[in-house]
Amino acid sequence: VSADQLDVEAYAAQYSGRTRVARLLFIAERCGVEAIQLEALRMAHDEARAREDTVLYLDAVLKINSRLGPRYRHDQAWVDSVNRRAEQRKEKLETELNGYRTNLIKESIRMGYNDIGDFFYAHGHLSEAFKSYIRTRDYCTTSKHIVQMCMHVILVSIELGQFAHVTNYVSKAEQTPDTLDAVIVAKLRAAAGLANLETKKYKLAARKFLETGPELGSNYSEVIAPQDVAVYGALCALASFDRSELKSKVIDNINFRNFLELVPEVRELVNDFYASRYGSCLEHLEKLKPNLLLDIHLREHLGTLYNDIRHKAIIQYTLPFISVDLNTMASAFKSSVSMLEKELAALITENKIQARIDSHNKILYARHADQRNATFQRALQTGNEFERDIKAMLLRANLIKHDFNQKNWPGQRKMNL
Amino acid sequence: TPLGRSRAHKSTIRRSSRPVSSPPTRRKAASRTAPDQTPESEPSSKGKAPSAAAAAAMESVEALVAHIQGLSGSADELAQLHGLLKQADGDALRAHSAGLLPFLSHLHPGAHSLGYLYLLDSFVSSSANLRAHAGGDLLVTVADFLTSCSADQIRMAPDKFLNVCRVLKNEVMQLNAPIRGIAPLRAAVRKIQTSSEQLTPLHAEYLMLCLLAKQYKAGLSVLEDDIFEVDQPKDLFLYCYYGAMIYIGLKKFRKALELLHNAVTAPMSSLNAITVEAYKKYVLVSLIQSGQVPSFPKYTSSTAQRNLKNHTQIYVDLSTCYGTGSYSDLETFIQSNAEAFQTDNNFGLVKQVLSSMYKRNIQRLTQTYLTLSLEDIASSVQLNTPKEAEMHVLRMIEDGEIHATINQKDGMVSFNEDPEQYKSSEMVEHIDSSIQRLMALSKKLTSIDQNISCDHAFLMKVQSGRERARFDYDDFDSVPHKYF
Numbered sequence: 001v002s003a004d005q006l007d008v009e010a011y012a013a014q015y016s017g018r019t020r021v022a023r024l025l026f027i028a029e030r031c032g033v034e035a036i037q038l039e040a041l042r043m044a045h046d047e048a049r050a051r052e053d054t055v056l057y058l059d060a061v062l063k064i065n066s067r068l069g070p071r072y073r074h075d076q077a078w079v080d081s082v083n084r085r086a087e088q089r090k091e092k093l094e095t096e097l098n099g100y101r102t103n104l105i106k107e108s109i110r111m112g113y114n115d116i117g118d119f120f121y122a123h124g125h126l127s128e129a130f131k132s133y134i135r136t137r138d139y140c141t142t143s144k145h146i147v148q149m150c151m152h153v154i155l156v157s158i159e160l161g162q163f164a165h166v167t168n169y170v171s172k173a174e175q176t177p178d179t180l181d182a183v184i185v186a187k188l189r190a191a192a193g194l195a196n197l198e199t200k201k202y203k204l205a206a207r208k209f210l211e212t213g214p215e216l217g218s219n220y221s222e223v224i225a226p227q228d229v230a231v232y233g234a235l236c237a238l239a240s241f242d243r244s245e246l247k248s249k250v251i252d253n254i255n256f257r258n259f260l261e262l263v264p265e266v267r268e269l270v271n272d273f274y275a276s277r278y279g280s281c282l283e284h285l286e287k288l289k290p291n292l293l294l295d296i297h298l299r300e301h302l303g304t305l306y307n308d309i310r311h312k313a314i315i316q317y318t319l320p321f322i323s324v325d326l327n328t329m330a331s332a333f334k335s336s337v338s339m340l341e342k343e344l345a346a347l348i349t350e351n352k353i354q355a356r357i358d359s360h361n362k363i364l365y366a367r368h369a370d371q372r373n374a375t376f377q378r379a380l381q382t383g384n385e386f387e388r389d390i391k392a393m394l395l396r397a398n399l400i401k402h403d404f405n406q407k408n409w410p411g412q413r414k415m416n417l
Numbered sequence: 418t419p420l421g422r423s424r425a426h427k428s429t430i431r432r433s434s435r436p437v438s439s440p441p442t443r444r445k446a447a448s449r450t451a452p453d454q455t456p457e458s459e460p461s462s463k464g465k466a467p468s469a470a471a472a473a474a475m476e477s478v479e480a481l482v483a484h485i486q487g488l489s490g491s492a493d494e495l496a497q498l499h500g501l502l503k504q505a506d507g508d509a510l511r512a513h514s515a516g517l518l519p520f521l522s523h524l525h526p527g528a529h530s531l532g533y534l535y536l537l538d539s540f541v542s543s544s545a546n547l548r549a550h551a552g553g554d555l556l557v558t559v560a561d562f563l564t565s566c567s568a569d570q571i572r573m574a575p576d577k578f579l580n581v582c583r584v585l586k587n588e589v590m591q592l593n594a595p596i597r598g599i600a601p602l603r604a605a606v607r608k609i610q611t612s613s614e615q616l617t618p619l620h621a622e623y624l625m626l627c628l629l630a631k632q633y634k635a636g637l638s639v640l641e642d643d644i645f646e647v648d649q650p651k652d653l654f655l656y657c658y659y660g661a662m663i664y665i666g667l668k669k670f671r672k673a674l675e676l677l678h679n680a681v682t683a684p685m686s687s688l689n690a691i692t693v694e695a696y697k698k699y700v701l702v703s704l705i706q707s708g709q710v711p712s713f714p715k716y717t718s719s720t721a722q723r724n725l726k727n728h729t730q731i732y733v734d735l736s737t738c739y740g741t742g743s744y745s746d747l748e749t750f751i752q753s754n755a756e757a758f759q760t761d762n763n764f765g766l767v768k769q770v771l772s773s774m775y776k777r778n779i780q781r782l783t784q785t786y787l788t789l790s791l792e793d794i795a796s797s798v799q800l801n802t803p804k805e806a807e808m809h810v811l812r813m814i815e816d817g818e819i820h821a822t823i824n825q826k827d828g829m830v831s832f833n834e835d836p837e838q839y840k841s842s843e844m845v846e847h848i849d850s851s852i853q854r855l856m857a858l859s860k861k862l863t864s865i866d867q868n869i870s871c872d873h874a875f876l877m878k879v880q881s882g883r884e885r886a887r888f889d890y891d892d893f894d895s896v897p898h899k900y901f
Contacts, residue, residue: 348785358787360829365787376839376848383851390858392679394645394865396716399684402648 006031006291008039017222018121018159021047021056026296028063038068045072052082055124086123093119110139117152130156143176147184154191158223166195186216190224194297197232202305203240209233210249214258230259232298234266238273239308243316246274278313279332285309314343315352318364326362337362481505482520485532495531499573502535518546518555526562530570533562538577541584556597559585563601568608578609579618586622596630599623606639614645621655628662636663640672654680654691661698665766670706677702681725682717692721693728694761700732701766705773710736731757735770744774744799775800775809776818783819783832791828803828
């Protein structure tokens with residue numbers, strides 16, 4: 001995967017917290033260009049070290065593999081000292097928590113659990129962090145607390161990859177009786193969209209991303225950047241919406257326009273698709289592809305999304321015509337005629353296009369089923385099936401009436417006349 | 418003179434109720450024939466009987482014969498005759514069975530069917546007799562009887578009739594000439610049936626003979642009747658199995674499938690070998706006909722559902738292999754299991770399954786393309802050369818399975834729409850007759866439903882149910898949903 005245009009620093013600057021390191025490591029893993037790899041690893045290392053996250057630090061060092069000089073070698077002493085300090089802090093927090101628990105002051109217990117959760121999270125012990133955050137639930141008194149808890153859980157779940165929890169807690173947070181802060185609403189929407197994307201529910205994901213308000217800004221940088229919202233939302237929408245939805249929810253959507261401004265190529269993409277300039281639309285997609293493959297959330301879904309978009313383009317192209325010359329179509333889609341023919345055949349078999357291919361003259365003819373003939377055929381067939389089923393049923397009824405039992409077989413030949 | 422010899426004839430014929438003190442031939446109490454009965458039977462029988470005892474026995478038979486001739490008139494007489502015959506039956510007749518044959522010539526099979534039947538039955542029941550007369554006129558005699566007997570009379574003694582038929586069947590099988598049994602058995606089937614909807618044990622035997630003689634069309638006449646009444650389950654299974662084989666021989670796969678379906682889904686409490694074999698053929702024929710094996714409908718017995726697949730594993734595997742759509746995989750599978758298929762006598766069908774795969778793939782192409790070159794057809798259907806593709810397409814066009822035209826100059830095939838416009842008079846007639854048939858069937862269904870509603874047992878059950886819980890009208894599905 002070549003991504004010579006990727007500016008690692010600028011990319012990483014969009015994010016904060018653990019996700020920055022995680023993304024950098026991801027890029028380093030998937031990118032084929034050594035220079036960018038090393039750049040990413042260096043930044044990851046620095047970040048990990050600054051955050052005193054030993055797990056990520058070790059991971060980065062392993063990957064660097066001494067390629068970057070003495071400063072980036074494995075520093076066990078530092079690791080040990082960090083771990084020691086972490087242990088001390090942990091004990092301190094735990095004793096404090098126990099103290100609060102004996103005192104039975106709800107608010108302090110809640111804050112104690114929260115602190116422990118934060119501590120675990122910062123040091124990469126995600127499942128413990130998750131458990132601690134969940135525990136605060138019993139001690140939440142106001143809806144603000146609940147929302148705070150939900151946000152924490154969502155954050156951890158995203159990193160753990162447990163997107164069912166994410167959806168769960170998003171709905172919990174949205175159901176609190178108080179009206180929420182706009183930023184929080186936007187965050188929740190973005191998180192929900194992400195969960196849907198990862199669970200392959202592209203249409204729902206698109207809807208959620210499109211509903212994300214511009215207040216999101218860079219407030220959720222520990223999870224997602226606004227450019228990502230634009231990209232994910234646009235791609236999912238293209239792959240799953242029909243034309244009317246595309247127009248109303250994407251192109252005419254003022255809020256979403258703010259996001260799209262951040263990624264002008266995607267905006268061009270969407271407009272091309274809507275205006276049936278499929279060639280240039282697909283070209284844009286191809287250009288974006290290498291960078292998008294380095295995105296930690298989008299990578300696995302990129303293939304499906306691209307396929308869906310391409311198929312949608314083909315279907316939309318053929319829809320208004322009675323006959324289409326495959327040669328012109330092939331040049332519009334920038335592929336060869338035989339490849340296109342195969343794609344079309346597949347789509348026809350799946351009943352997505354009502355047409356037939358004239359392979360000799362390379363023309364696609366739209367085909368409208370003859371309703372009258374089809375009706376006659378169906379009627380006759382139903383009649384036959386009815387006849388067959390009723391006869392079988394009468395026979396079976398008769399068998400049961402005589403109470404058939406195979407034990408009665410041998411030697412009981414009697415005909416009751 | 419033995420007791421009763423001087424008695425008057427008609428109404429009382431003393432049964433030999435005397436305890437047996439003498440050898441069997443002497444057991445029968447000879448009953449003198451009445452003066453006005455045919456006297457000429459006497460001298461001839463006397464001439465044949467070697468011993469006095471046998472002579473006496475022969476005389477009794479003659480008496481019987483005379484009675485048969487005399488009493489085969491009205492229904493009352495027949496009832497009486499029947500009584501007499503039943504009395505005479507048993508060791509009495511059986512003992513002299515060897516000598517019975519010539520007597521038959523005095524009787525007319527059509528007019529004296531009942532008596533003829535009794536005599537014939539006791540004659541053929543002894544295998545010694547059969548061996549002695551093997552291949553001779555016996556077969557002709559029996560065949561004549563079957564074709565010309567009177568239906569009412571033989572229905573009074575169905576067991577004997579069935580016995581005679583079965584003997585005939587065995588004889589023709591032994592002679593390796595099953596075709597000789599076809600005409601007589603067909604007549605026999607019609608005579609013993611009370612209605613054309615009834616299944617008799619003879620159906621299965623008749624179909625078996627047709628199969629062995631390869632006279633499939635002969636079997637059709639019997640198969641075309643719908644069967645609604647069945648007395649014995651074994652008859653049904655054999656009937657369905659043989660009938661399906663006949664249809665398969667005639668390549669009428671849809672009808673074969675109906676029969677096999679009935680065999681597989683019939684109510685049964687334990688699995689039998691016939692059903693297993695039927696299921697094997699069912700899988701194969703479904704694959705040929707529609708490319709997939711439907712799952713068991715809900716009314717299939719649980720025994721069948723649970724156990725059938727265990728006994729027919731390679732067939733199930735065959736159907737999954739077929740589902741992948743790859744010809745070469747299917748071919749290798751069949752080759753590796755060829756022996757198993759051979760032992761089941763299903764190899765011919767299996768080969769047809771293999772060739773049906775091409776057909777199905779080509780048919781799929783007709784849905785996608787208007788014209789397609791022969792090379793493309795060959796490559797997408799996994800054939801080796803365009804020539805083979807052309808051959809397959811040609812054959813399918815001739816069989817009416819697809820509508821297409823081959824342009825040899827360009828090497829192109831154009832697929833056409835089904836030219837049936839549903840406007841011709843034949844089509845209108847076809848539709849009309851279908852409608853009539855279905856209406857008749859519907860009426861039948863309604864009348865059966867009414868009968869059941871008036872049935873005592875049913876009402877009792879509904880009553881008791883009503884006391885426990887109210888029946889909601891919506892609980893009863895009146896028509897299966899798929900017809901909507």
